[in-house]
Amino acid sequence: MSQIVYGLHAVQSVLKHQSSSVIVLWYDKKRQDQRLQRLLTMAQDYQISCQPAARSQLDQKADSDRHQGIVIEVKEQQQLPLEDLLDTLSEPALLLILDGVTDPHNLGACLRTADAAGVHAVIYPKDKSAGLNATVRKVACGAAEVIPSYPVTNLARTLEQLKQRGIWIVGTAGEAEQEIYDMDLTGPMALVMGAEGDGMRRLTRESCDYLAKLPMAGTVSSLNVSVATGVCLFEMVRQRR
The missing domain is CATH 3.30.1330.30 (Ribosomal protein L30/S12)
Structure with missing residues (x-):
């Protein structure tokens, strides 16, 4: 293909x-x-x-x-299976999981931010999600070609497999009690961002070890998913430095 x-x-x-x-x-x-x-x-x-x-x-x-x-x-290029990629890491894993981001512009922007933050891989569901098409690649400005991305059939199962490898799952949700800035994000982590508008699906939410939110001081209740991804990822980067 x-x-x-x-x-x-x-x-x-x-x-x-x-x-x-x-x-x-x-x-x-x-x-x-x-x-x-x-x-x-x-x-x-x-x-x-x-x-x-x-x-x-x-x-x-x-x-x-x-x-x-x-x-x-x-x-189409073949890439290392996710398990093999994780085995090659010499530092705590930093993964980005996008639960049903359907706008290719948002997916491309998230890939670009993930590459800038040093994310090791991006994971997203095969169904009900934007795929790695030409628009995504254009918006990602080159990041799509260098950051490993994995469309998976069953996201909840993938999250459980990551947890078995000692990777902590942090999901973002507006109703969370903890703010992202109050959490220890220095270990092996996977950050889960929900879909535009709807947020994380129920099974995804239940698979998370922790839920975190961003403090919202203004009148808007949420940020664009790619903007929120950038804020959360670079807080993780700051803590890991």
């Missing part, structure tokens, strides 16, 4: 980290700027076929007009 990736940052990340997966590259034949030329030179160094195309053709291939003049087709 193959996927479409578009946008300067996303394509650059694929060329840098997964060049062997690229089947073909298409570029806007009218675009002559240095940023695009650098990517074409990079692709040619890897002996990747670079084909000029009209902008309308790129719109069609990307199913979007936000491709910035470059589109690639890539083969």
